[in-house]
Each structure stands twice: as structure tokens, then as C-alpha cells.
Amino acid sequence: MSKLTSLDYADLINWIAYNKYGVLLNKTQMQKILYICYGVFLAENGNRLFEDDSPKAWPFGPVFPRVNKRFVPEVPPSSFNKEKEEEFLSQKEALRVVFDTVKKFHKYSAKTLSEWSHLPEGPWSKTIYGEDGSKKEIQWNQVIPDKLIADYFSKSSR
Numbered sequence: 001m002s003k004l005t006s007l008d009y010a011d012l013i014n015w016i017a018y019n020k021y022g023v024l025l026n027k028t029q030m031q032k033i034l035y036i037c038y039g040v041f042l043a044e045n046g047n048r049l050f051e052d053d054s055p056k057a058w059p060f061g062p063v064f065p066r067v068n069k070r071f072v073p074e075v076p077p078s079s080f081n082k083e084k085e086e087e088f089l090s091q092k093e094a095l096r097v098v099f100d101t102v103k104k105f106h107k108y109s110a111k112t113l114s115e116w117s118h119l120p121e122g123p124w125s126k127t128i129y130g131e132d133g134s135k136k137e138i139q140w141n142q143v144i145p146d147k148l149i150a151d152y153f154s155k156s157s158r
Contacts, residue, residue: 004087006053010067015077016102026073028110032117035062037101043153055144057127061117062144123148
């Protein structure tokens with residue numbers, strides 16, 4: 001089991017976006033790209049990308065609360081220490097998912113990514129409104145179930 005956390009993966013996403021594509025991600029972009037990485041990895045491997053946090057249904061879509069609290073979008077990412085770098089390199093499949101996802105989604109705006117995360121067939125919408133869309137009372141901060149995420153991303157081409 002990897003010792004890498006949601007914060008480590010957020011740092012990696014930020015590092016790739018900035019150093020490979022010259023993009024400083026904002027909080028919403030970070031959250032949605034991290035969510036896509038989490039979902040793709042879960043669908044492809046049957047395991048969570050990290051264990052320290054899970055996506056919650058917030059008004060602007062799926063959010064990882066730990067990352068939301070600690071990610072500072074205005075700060076360019078720094079390099080990783082040797083131990084962290086080795087840990088990332090030992091997680092080849094996770095690294096592939098993150099690099100591929102950032103490559104594809106770094107150019108999308110926060111608005112576009114939020115709109116995508118709210119699609120009726122998506123896990124966020126099913127968590128908030130129920131699988132059949134009949135839930136009337138909205139409760140924010142619910143855990144978005146891994147099963148909904150894995151099912152969605154296994155059917156989705158991202």
C-alpha cells in the first residue's frame with residue numbers, strides 16, 4: 001500500500017501542470033483533476049488512489065476536503081524530496097493515470113470542469129439527487145460512494 005496522500009497527489013498534479021504545461025491550476029481545477037485521477041485509478045485498478053480522503057459532494061462538485069483546505073493555487077509547486085520522488089516512481093500505474101489526466105484536462109477552465117462534474121449521470125449528481133433523481137432535500141458534504149465513481153469512470157472515456 002502506498003504511503004502517498006491526497007495532498008501528495010495534489011502536489012504532483014500541480015507540479016505537472018506548472019512544469020510541463022505552464023499552468024497554475026486554481027482550486028476548482030485542482031479538485032476536478034484530482035477527482036478524475038481518483039476515479040480513473042479506482043475504475044482501472046479496483047483500489048483508491050489514496051486512503052486519507054475521499055470525495056465529498058459540495059455545491060461546485062466533488063471536493064477532497066483536505067486538499068481544499070491546504071492547496072494554495074497562487075504558489076508555484078516546488079520539487080519533491082528524494083523519498084517522495086521514489087514513492088511516486090514506485091507507483092507506475094498511478095503515475096501514468098495522473099500524467100495522462102493532467103495532459104488531457106489542464107487546459108479546461110474551472111467552469112467547464114464544474115459543469116462536467118454536475119452531469120446528471122455522474123456520481124456527484126446521483127449522490128445529491130439520488131440514482132433516479134427524485135431526492136428533494138439536498139445534503140451537502142456527503143461522501144460520494146466509490147462504487148458510483150468506479151462504475152462511472154469504467155463506462156466513461158474520461
